[in-house]
Amino acid sequence: MAQLVAAGAPELPEGWFYRVRSTNIRALKVEIREQRRFRSRLVADTWVFERPEESAEESIVAACARAFKGWQEADARRAAYLATTAYIGDHDPKGGRK
Incomplete structure (x- = not known):
């Protein structure tokens, strides 16, 4: 991963890898994976688009950046959903039965 990060790919948290x-x-496909005890878990992935004006390294770094952006956006949506789950339940405007 250090080689990809040095080339410009976003750095991942500890225990995560490309x-x-x-x-x-x-x-080719680029995957972001989370290392587990015995295996790893797929978190995000994207295709590598080979463009004539880009080198192979630039194409892979661009795919890493797209996968990272998709992962971050999905994480933000998940956090927003989890914040709304605090409101699950009954909301009686009178404060409940007495």
């Missing part, structure tokens, strides 16, 4: 993998359709 995985660049080949797929069965002859394309």
